[in-house]
Amino acid sequence: MKQLKTFFEPFGIISKGNMLALVFIQIVLALGLWQWLSGGLIPPPSKIIGKVLEIIKTGNFWDNFFASLMLTLKGMFIALFIALLVSYLSLVPFFRPLAKFVIKCRYLTLTGLIFAFTLLTSDGSQLKLSLLLFGIVPFFVTSLLSVIDGIDKQEFELCATLGMNKWRTLWEVVIVGRLDQVLEVMRQNFAISWMMITMVEGLSMSEGGLGTLLIKSNKYIDLTTVFAILLIIFLIGVFFDYILGALRFWLFPYTKIQLRDK
Amino acid sequence: MTYQKTKTLLKAENIGLSYGDKVILRNIDFEIHDIVRPDLCQGQVVSLIGRSGIGKTQLFKILAGMNKPTTGKVTIGDDMHEVREGEVGVVSQNYILFNHRSIRKNLEIALAHNNKNYTETDKKNIIKEYGDKFQLTEHLDKYPLQLSGGQRQRVSILQQALTSNSFILLDEPFSGLDALVIDKVVDLLIKVSTLDEMNTLIIVSHDIENALAISDTAFIMANQPNKVGATITEKLDLIDKGFAWNKDIKKEAKFQDMVNDMKFKI
Numbered sequence: 001m002k003q004l005k006t007f008f009e010p011f012g013i014i015s016k017g018n019m020l021a022l023v024f025i026q027i028v029l030a031l032g033l034w035q036w037l038s039g040g041l042i043p044p045p046s047k048i049i050g051k052v053l054e055i056i057k058t059g060n061f062w063d064n065f066f067a068s069l070m071l072t073l074k075g076m077f078i079a080l081f082i083a084l085l086v087s088y089l090s091l092v093p094f095f096r097p098l099a100k101f102v103i104k105c106r107y108l109t110l111t112g113l114i115f116a117f118t119l120l121t122s123d124g125s126q127l128k129l130s131l132l133l134f135g136i137v138p139f140f141v142t143s144l145l146s147v148i149d150g151i152d153k154q155e156f157e158l159c160a161t162l163g164m165n166k167w168r169t170l171w172e173v174v175i176v177g178r179l180d181q182v183l184e185v186m187r188q189n190f191a192i193s194w195m196m197i198t199m200v201e202g203l204s205m206s207e208g209g210l211g212t213l214l215i216k217s218n219k220y221i222d223l224t225t226v227f228a229i230l231l232i233i234f235l236i237g238v239f240f241d242y243i244l245g246a247l248r249f250w251l252f253p254y255t256k257i258q259l260r261d262k
Numbered sequence: 263m264t265y266q267k268t269k270t271l272l273k274a275e276n277i278g279l280s281y282g283d284k285v286i287l288r289n290i291d292f293e294i295h296d297i298v299r300p301d302l303c304q305g306q307v308v309s310l311i312g313r314s315g316i317g318k319t320q321l322f323k324i325l326a327g328m329n330k331p332t333t334g335k336v337t338i339g340d341d342m343h344e345v346r347e348g349e350v351g352v353v354s355q356n357y358i359l360f361n362h363r364s365i366r367k368n369l370e371i372a373l374a375h376n377n378k379n380y381t382e383t384d385k386k387n388i389i390k391e392y393g394d395k396f397q398l399t400e401h402l403d404k405y406p407l408q409l410s411g412g413q414r415q416r417v418s419i420l421q422q423a424l425t426s427n428s429f430i431l432l433d434e435p436f437s438g439l440d441a442l443v444i445d446k447v448v449d450l451l452i453k454v455s456t457l458d459e460m461n462t463l464i465i466v467s468h469d470i471e472n473a474l475a476i477s478d479t480a481f482i483m484a485n486q487p488n489k490v491g492a493t494i495t496e497k498l499d500l501i502d503k504g505f506a507w508n509k510d511i512k513k514e515a516k517f518q519d520m521v522n523d524m525k526f527k528i
Contacts, residue, residue: 154358157328161352162425163375172371177362254362254405 043224051228061213065232068209071125072190072197075132079193080186082133083140090145091170099145105138114203124204131200136193143185147178180252187244194237265501267295271306271462272325272429273342276334278491279320286317287324288491290334292481294462297501304507305461307451309473312483313528316492318466319433321483325464326350326431338429351422351430355437357414359406365417366402369393372424388424396420396450412443419454428460436469448476470528471512471521474498478506484528496527 006012007022014022031045038044043051055061090099110131117134121127151173159169201211210233217225249256270293277290294308312318323329325336327347336345359368366389373385380388393399396416401409409417415435422430435451436444455463467473474480482496500506503520511517 152358154354154356155360157352157354158358158360160328160347161326161350161422161427162372163348163377163427172360177360180362252362254407257405257407 041223043227047224048227048231051224052231055225055228055232064208064210064213065236067207068197068201068211069236071128071132071201071209072193075129075136075197076186076190076193078129079133079136079140079189080182082137083144084182086137086141087144087148088170088174091148091174099141102138103142103145105134106142108134108138110135110199124206127204128200128207131203132193132196135196135200136189139192140185140189143188144182147181147185148174151178180248180255183244183248183251187241187248190240190244191237194233194240198233264300265304266298268298269296269340270294270342271296271338271460272345272464273337274325274334275337277321277324277331277336278333279317279324279329280332280491285491286320287331287493288489289493290321290483292494292497294464294479296460297478298459303456303459305455305458305463306479307455307463307465307477309465309467309477309480310483311467311470311473311480311524311528312492314468316483316485316528318468318483322352322431322433322466326352328352349427349429351425351427353415353418353422353430353432353435355433357411357418359414359417359421361406364403364405365398365409368406368417368421369402369424372421376424376426378426392420392424395453412439412446415447416450419450423454423457423461428458429462429464430454431464431466433466434468435465436467436472444472448472451476468528470524471518474500474505474521474524475512475517482524482527498524 003014003018006014007018035044035046086095086099086102089095113134114131117127117130121130155173155177156169159172164172197209198211198214201207201209202215205212205215210229214226214229217223217229272294274290274292277287278285279287294306297304297306310318310321320329324331325345327336327345327350337343338345338349359365360371363371369389369392370385373380373388389402390399393402396419398413398416398420401413401417406414406417419430419432432451435447439447451463451465455461465473465477478499478501480498480500481494482498483492484495485492486495498520505511505514505517505520508514
């Protein structure tokens with residue numbers, strides 16, 4: 001009874017087993033409710049799961065899946081490189097305005113820039129990549145700058161008392177000292193890029209991708225396939241989220257010490 | 263007790279600090295001298311004692327070269343040059359360490375920035391030796407967040423001691439510690455001060471009893487009637503009074519009388 005109470009208390013800490021049970025029960029309840037309430041246009045979960053199993057057996061799906069995954073990973077790494085460069089340089093006063101401008105670019109809508117990007121790029125692949133980069137770099141930089149701004153001033157003072165020069169301080173505190181948080185930012189922003197990928201693939205359908213599959217299915221109002229693809233996209237996203245989280249704990253074991261319910 | 267006060271190691275001259283119209287510190291003057299005792303490696307332990315909020319941390323930062331005073335200057339070294347950031351070690355109240363590095367690496371960083379060119383073997387040996395001395399051996403491969411406050415404080419002090427800075431400033435080193443741990447900290451600070459003849463610990467604290475018990479010289483910081491800004495109102499030569507270098511000094515009635523007296527002066 002006491003343990004049950006912790007399930008509903010603020011800051012309640014429950015065991016890993018209990019948490020897994022809680023997740024399982026809530027998923028079963030949600031799916032049950034969906035199955036019971038579905039009808040008409042919205043397909044029930046049983047039908048969607050059946051469709052998922054059918055889709056993943058086709059070669060066409062895997063071609064599209066790898067096209068999306070490769071584009072996302074390529075976009076992510078280039079975006080991360082640009083974002084890290086802009087963020088680290090933001091500590092040099094000369095580059096601060098550039099960083100400030102990049103984070104404001106979050107408010108620029110991609111739709112309005114498609115034509116300009118089409119003119120500037122030579123093929124569909126480049127168009128998708130540049131749209132993806134333009135879409136995620138500002139979010140990356142925003143998150144990275146917030147990590148940098150959150151650094152305790154005393155850490156910089158510690159470096160000074162240890163006789164480090166400013167470049168060495170930048171390396172120790174901002175670059176090496178925050179690598180774990182860069183990975184966390186990457187994990188959070190992977191979701192944004194994974195979400196955006198389907199959108200940019202819809203803009204240039206020549207090379208396929210999950211976005212192309214989605215648009216085609218939507219066009220024929222094949223909602224079971226749409227929901228099945230969405231479920232696959234969702235599960236792949238969750239899988240990568242888990243992998244990046246686990247990678248963070250493995251590469252930077254000290255990050256686990258800081259967790260409240262480690 | 264035979265001792266000699268020789269050359270000036272640190273001099274604070276007419277230090278004043280204001281933010282706009284608000285005067286925080288004024289006319290702060292004091293000197294720290296090298297204390298020489300025959301056949302002993304005797305460093306210096308100096309306390310700056312004042313109540314909370316009086317501007318001790320501001321003075322602390324000025325002494326460390328982190329902040330510039332509005333007036334006056336702090337000079338150190340044989341040539342009495344103006345203090346620069348990095349020349350004075352700092353142990354902050356919350357014992358800041360590099361949380362992404364193990365304790366061993368934290369200490370290695372300090373040695374890497376030491377002006378002596380140690381080989382990798384030297385570094386290993388030094389860390390082993392000091393790890394033993396400071397009761398940190400079993401914690402060397404842990405991360406700072408895995409240590410208790412007292413252990414972190416020991417690492418922090420050792421880290422600064424290993425940089426070869428002769429001056430180490432400690433901000434409220436007794437704050438938030440229980441009596442037993444305070445005794446350990448006192449032992450540790452005495453150990454650090456006697457590692458090298460030139461080692462000078464400057465303790466900034468509001469804990470009169472513990473600060474006086476460990477020091478050879480203390481400066482009382484307080485406000486004076488009808489004057490704005492804190493200044494040094496009294497200098498206590500604890501060697502002269504016979505209170506320095508005595509582990510059991512807190513048990514002596516005369517020492518306690520002085521502590522009680524000081525409570526009304528800060």
